[in-house]
Each structure stands twice: as C-alpha cells, then as structure tokens.
Amino acid sequence: MISKRQESLLKLIVEDYIKNARPVSSKALCNIMKCSSATIRAEMNNLEEIGLLEKTHISSGRVPSEKGYRYYVDNIMEPKKLNSEDMLKLQTIVDNKSLIVNDIILKSMEIISELTHYTTIVLGKQSSENLVQKVEVIPIDENNVVAIVVTDKGHVEHKNIYIPGHVEVAEVKQTVDLINKLIVGISINSVSEVLEYQVKPIIGKYVKQHEVLYNAFYNAFSDFANESIKVNGTKNILMQPEFNNADKIREIISKFEDKDIVGSIKEEDNGINIYIGSENNFDDDVTIIKTKYIVNGEEGTIALIGPKRMEYDRVVTLLNYIKENIDRK
Amino acid sequence: MISKRQESLLKLIVEDYIKNARPVSSKALCNIMKCSSATIRAEMNNLEEIGLLEKTHISSGRVPSEKGYRYYVDNIMEPKKLNSEDMLKLQTIVDNKSLIVNDIILKSMEIISELTHYTTIVLGKQSSENLVQKVEVIPIDENNVVAIVVTDKGHVEHKNIYIPGHVEVAEVKQTVDLINKLIVGISINSVSEVLEYQVKPIIGKYVKQHEVLYNAFYNAFSDFANESIKVNGTKNILMQPEFNNADKIREIISKFEDKDIVGSIKEEDNGINIYIGSENNFDDDVTIIKTKYIVNGEEGTIALIGPKRMEYDRVVTLLNYIKENIDRK
DNA sequence: TTTTAGCACTGCCTTTCTGTAAGTGCTGAA
C-alpha cells in the first residue's frame, strides 16, 4: 500500500510524462507538491523501490514503470468527461441515421485515430459460423455471371465468374436452384462438404458448365472465413517521440503488416481492457486498449495502439462512448 | 553522345550501385575494365561533367545521378529473362483457373512485392461509368434486409438495411421492382438524380418504409464512386538502406496514408513507364514504375515503388509478364 | 520525526580533436 502523498506524486509524474515525454525531475514538482525538491527526491526513491518509477540513467529524472502505469490506471486515473470537441466529431458519426452499425464503427475509429494521434484497429468478424440464407446468380453478359451469397447475419460475398462458350441461362438457373435447395440453412463452415459430396455429383450429371460455377461458389464461401481488418493512422504511433529510431519504426511497421496481427489484437473479454507494454502480445513499447463488440450476435474487436505514455483517461472515455453506442443499437 | 567505353563504365557503375548501395570506386572496376584506376577516374570525371554520375562528397566514389539512371534505362538496360523462380511463383497465380482477373492482379502484385522487396500498388477502377444491371433485396429477418446492386461490368455493392418496426415484404418488393424498372440501364453517375426525382416521389406515396430503403440504395450507389487501392509490402521500401532515417521513413509512411496517393500513382499511358526520383509526384527519393491495365473495358493501374537504385530490368520484365497476361484475358 | 539546504557526484549530450581508411584529382613519364 502506498501513502496518499506517494499516490499524488505518482499521479503528477505519470501525467507530466504523458504530456511531455521527458523524465520528470524533483524540482519541477516543488511548487505543486508544496515541499522542497529533496523531499520529493526521497519520496521518488521510495516509489522507485516499490517498482512504480524508473530512471533512464543514474542521474536522470523519473519515468513511470509499467507497474507505475498499471497502478495509475487501476487506482488513480479518474474517468474523464468527453471534451466537447471530441464529442462533436463523434456524435455526427454515431447519430448518422443512414449509416449501418458496421460503418459507424469503422468511421468512429477513424475519427478517434485522428483525435488522439494514436493508431486504431477494427477487427471484423469472421462469418464462418453464419448460415447460408440465399444464393443468387445474376447474368452479366454472354460469358459472365455474378454469384452472390448472403448469410443469415446479412453478410454478402460475391464472385465474378467467366463461363467459356456460352452461358446457358437455364442451366445456370438449374445449378443455382439446386445449390439453394441443398445449402440454405447450412453453416458456412460445412458448405464445402455439402458442395463436394451432394451438389457436385448431381450437377456433374445434369449440367454442362458445372465446374466453373462450382469453383466460383467454392471460392465465394472460402472468402467468408477471412477476418476483416482495418488499420487507421499507422503513422500516428510512429510520430511519437519514443519511436524516433528507424529500426524501431521498421519493426512496428512490420508487425502491422504481419498476418499474425489479428491474434495479438483480438479481444475475448467484454470490458475495456488495457494492456501496457509487455502485457500485450504486440510490442513491449506500446499500450493496447481494446474491447470486444457484438453486432447482430457477431463479435469483433476495436483496439487502439499508442505509446505506453498514453492519455489513458481520454482514450478510455472515447472507447466507452463508442462501445455504448454500438451496444445500444 | 557518349563513347562505347563510357557507356559500359556507366553500366557497371549503375549495376554495382543497384546491387551494393555503396558509391562505386575506380579501383573496384579495374579488373573488369582492364585498365588502371587512374584511367577509370578520368573517364568517371567525364561522365560526371555530362551529369550522368555524382559524388556524395569530394573524395567519394561515384553514384548514378537521376540523369544517369535515365540514360541507363533508356539506352543501356537490356530486357531480362524472367528467372525461373520468379516465373514459377507468378505462373501458379496467373494460370489459376478459379481466380477472376481482378484477383489475379491483386495476388500477382502481392507476389511481386515479396519477390522484389519493393512496394506494389494496385489502383482499382472507379465504377461510376457502369450501368446498373440489377437491384436486388434479400430479407434477412424481421427488421433487416440486404440491398444489392450489380452493374453491367459485374461490380457488386451491398448495404445492410435496418428497417424499424416490421419489414413488409410486399412493400419492399414493390420498392425494389420500382427501382429496377426505373434505374436498370442507367449509369451509376446519374442514379442519384433518378432516385431523387423519379423514385422518391412515387415511393413516397405508396410505400411506408421508403425512406430507409431509399437511403440505403443511395449509399450503395455512392460507394461505387470510391476508387479501390491496395498497397503491398509498405515495409519493403522502408528496409532499403537509403531510408535509414526515422524522419524519412515517417515522411514516406505519411505519403502512403495520404488520400492524394491515388493522384500520384494513377497512370494514363498504356506502356510500362518509369519515373525516376523527381520525375514522379510521390517522392524524390523513389522510382515508380507503373502501367495502366484494362479489364472489361475498365482501367486500373499497377505500380511498383522502390529506391531509385532499383533493379530496373527485373522489375520491367515482371510487370510486362503481368500486363501481358492481364491483357490476354 | 520530517523537511530541507547544500554539496559531491554521475551520466548524457555536444563539441572538439585525432587518426585512419577510402577515395579522389593531378602530374609527369612511359
């Protein structure tokens, strides 16, 4: 347990460092703490021994440790009210009637990235648990059709199909009817099996152009398995002074391009969770704040990546605002 | 006009520098040129006076100038045969029967980015000139429908629509039939006008839920106007030794995130065009090689961004291969 | 017991200097 005075000192140091990105000296806090620098130094020493503060070198000012940020986040930080400018910009998106929920999420996170100068990520849901609602084929011209698959959650995938020779409208219709009959109501997961063992044998017999059609649908279905990912403001996090180093920047950029990013961003927990430095699986020098959202019974994750020296209170408030507005819909 | 010997010297220097990224000394070329370093130095001096070579400082080796690269590209460089490894990787994509042309382009450029360690970009077409082929609405549940629009070129856009209260299937069908009747065959460009002045007045009278439906289609149509852009391997160009500097990297990343990128990448000319350094509008320190492609009568651009010290011959060969394979389809 | 003024100390940062390596340009002879 730490004393009242230690707590307010920690608060000052964390908030000063968040703002200025420079180690905080004892002298700088004299006025606010109403005591001499020596007293503050002594107290800083105590906080360092507990592990809440660190020095960058033996005679430097203090910097919060990960544990220090953690303590700040868990015990000191107070919920911040949304400032009016942030509020205004978000409200126009959130209240926009003509946007569907998914677009609201994407847009909001774009805005938040701009407002905070951090990087935001929206992980879309994977649709493989969805059930097939309808399969549709629309002829384009003599050799081309578009195959469209809609799921019970309203997801849509389409594939353009080139059919050599000549499209036999009747044949195509036959195939589509067959597919519709056999796979509507089946989960995307198991469609390929049904296609392979039930649809293929039948259309093989009756329909000439079965193979291209079959392939196209097969591909359309496999596209549902892809988790969508949208990253906003990659550059923002790179502009932070802690990443003033070519190799560090390259490292981070590489991680953003890595396909494994989904794994390290995805969130299972329902609350707004903060992963400071080594607490996250992405990079020890960043903090990730993320939360799961549910739309139409399907999960996704919204996340924000910034330096450990992050405006925690503001970010949490912003994410809360978005989360509440999503969940209400 | 430059001499035969000067030309082969320039060739050696350009190719050495492309390979090693270090200023080329006179001594290093003695063996190949079969003369002393002094002779080579004299010749280098001549090439520098013409403006084809540069020094990084007064006693450094030589580096090609932009003009030097230009001369190399225009007069010296020989078409390179596709090496067997590159060929193999690309062929599996290009010959994949189940992929449509657009996916072949995207995949190929992904591969090329990996093979060359440069950054590739695919600018998709804008569909606003397309004609509406069909409008379709598929009910999902009591309150939700999916609106789908297909164009005569096979482009598809969809919007999920939440309808408060209860979906009146008959009403929706009525609206869709009306929209189909009035806008099929009309260009995406002019759809909003027709919606506003012809569709809206009519559905306003007959259909209760007209407004949400109307809005959804309106949004779906405006999405066609967006030019698609896909960037592969941003990190690749940043790994090049010439960008070993935090601020330069940040500058380039910012340019990649800038919406104006479309303007500086788009290509009007039909050939494979090379823009070295200040010749491009993107960044003076890079070379952009790009070409227009046409699929289904619609244009797009494929481009490759790398350091000015680029493997010109290999890249041109790769792009040529892709271009030929696209055009043949 | 807590606070504080004073002081010695430390590491970072910047500048200056130095030596070395890797180049060049020039010149006079082959």
Next chain:
DNA sequence: TTCAGCACTTACAGAAAGGCAGTGCTAAAA
C-alpha cells in the same frame, strides 16, 4: 592515351573535455 605516384579530402569512429540536468546523501532546522 595510359598509368604510377603523390598530395589532398571527407567520412567515420573513438577519445577527451566541458556544461547541464539531474540525483543521493548528510547534517542542520523545523
């Protein structure tokens, strides 16, 4: 025209020096 030899230049790496911004410690004051 070529080239060996030499004087010269710059980049780069390392060492030395001074200033700066901090600290920890101690002994005295509150």
